[in-house]
Amino acid sequence: MIVSVRGLVKIYEDGTIALNGVDLSVERSEVCIVAGPNGAGKTTLLRIISGELKPTEGEVSVLSLNPARDRARLLRRVGVLPQEYELYEDLTVWEHLYYLAILKGLSLQEARREARRVIELLELEEVTGRLVRSLSGGLKRRVALAQALIGDNELLLLDEPMVGLDPESRRRVARILEDLRGEGVTVIVTTHYLDEIGKFADSVVVLKRGKVVRRAPVDVILGELGYNIKLEVPATRSILGRIPEGVKYAVAEGKLVFWLNEADLVRVLSALDVEAIRSARIERPTLDDAYLELISRGG
Ligand SMILES: Nc1ncnc2c1ncn2[C@@H]1O[C@H](COP(=O)(O)OP(=O)(O)OP(=O)(O)O)[C@@H](O)[C@H]1O
Numbered sequence: 188m189i190v191s192v193r194g195l196v197k198i199y200e201d202g203t204i205a206l207n208g209v210d211l212s213v214e215r216s217e218v219c220i221v222a223g224p225n226g227a228g229k230t231t232l233l234r235i236i237s238g239e240l241k242p243t244e245g246e247v248s249v250l251s252l253n254p255a256r257d258r259a260r261l262l263r264r265v266g267v268l269p270q271e272y273e274l275y276e277d278l279t280v281w282e283h284l285y286y287l288a289i290l291k292g293l294s295l296q297e298a299r300r301e302a303r304r305v306i307e308l309l310e311l312e313e314v315t316g317r318l319v320r321s322l323s324g325g326l327k328r329r330v331a332l333a334q335a336l337i338g339d340n341e342l343l344l345l346d347e348p349m350v351g352l353d354p355e356s357r358r359r360v361a362r363i364l365e366d367l368r369g370e371g372v373t374v375i376v377t378t379h380y381l382d383e384i385g386k387f388a389d390s391v392v393v394l395k396r397g398k399v400v401r402r403a404p405v406d407v408i409l410g411e412l413g414y415n416i417k418l419e420v421p422a423t424r425s426i427l428g429r430i431p432e433g434v435k436y437a438v439a440e441g442k443l444v445f446w447l448n449e450a451d452l453v454r455v456l457s458a459l460d461v462e463a464i465r466s467a468r469i470e471r472p473t474l475d476d477a478y479l480e481l482i483s484r485g486g
């Protein structure tokens with residue numbers, strides 16, 4: 188196990204219970220997504236795993252170290268992208284990354300090589316000489332991500348790496364993470380872009396109000412939803428009145444869209460006027476669908 192968390196509780200000074208008994212184990216070269224609504228405790232969990240915060244209760248072991256005690260040692264082997272971070276605004280992009288590589292414990296020569304590598308990885312070549320303060324928000328995020336990737340990390344803790352990035356950069360980040368996984372790096376990543384990371388992630392942990400409500404491999408979670416059969420029909424009053432109870436549907440722009448499993452399909456087809464169906468599509472549900480379904484359940 189690369190990360191092992193047992194009975195983790197975090198109560199902030201003002202009394203907020205951010206984590207309320209979390210157990211989590213992450214294996215070597217696993218890409219584990221931590222998902223959950225705003226305020227669920229994702230950032231708190233990552234900050235405890237990186238040693239930035241001390242837990243109120245519980246045991247945390249990361250690379251066989253106690254993060255709260257051995258933080259400096261841990262950070263030489265772990266790359267961290269916090270949700271909120273500070274960059275050295277008065278350094279150039281090059282200076283920033285070179286300096287942080289040195290802080291990470293690399294020799295000057297290695298630091299230079301690593302700075303160059305991450306600059307290329309995140310396509311920052313054109314801005315290496317610019318002051319960090321002069322960069323756009325998205326470019327700053329890429330610098331922060333580049334910083335997290337410096338060195339030979341065994342574990343990456345990435346808090347919302349996709350936020351603020353344009354679609355092309357998001358795709359690039361997804362590719363980088365996928366490559367790292369191929370190299371045996373373990374990744375714990377929080378994201379609301381489940382579909383993009385879900386394509387190659389191994390497992391998902393869903394947090395809700397400081398508790399793990401689900402922890403399963405991505406393919407198991409997707410398999411449970413089966414297929415989505417989407418039927419589109421005009422949303423007239425008479426049709427609305429005929430929809431069988433318990434069927435999932437939504438009204439959008441005068442159309443009714445159903446999400447059906449096989450059993451519901453038969454019920455809906457027999458209740459509706461088949462002639463009214465404008466289109467029918469079968470789709471593989473995405474991790475986003477699974478997440479929404481899970482989160483919308485009560486509790
Ligand atoms: N420094 C703090 N002091 C007090 N309460 C805090 C502090 N940081 C976070 N919290 C609270 O702890 C809970 C969990 O917050 P956390 O930032 O871990 O959630 P999150 O899942 O990362 O949310 P988001 O998706 O918005 O990033 C929230 O109720 C939040 O308001």
Ligand SMILES: [Mg+2]
Nearest residue numbers: 229230231270
């Ligand atoms: Mg957060």
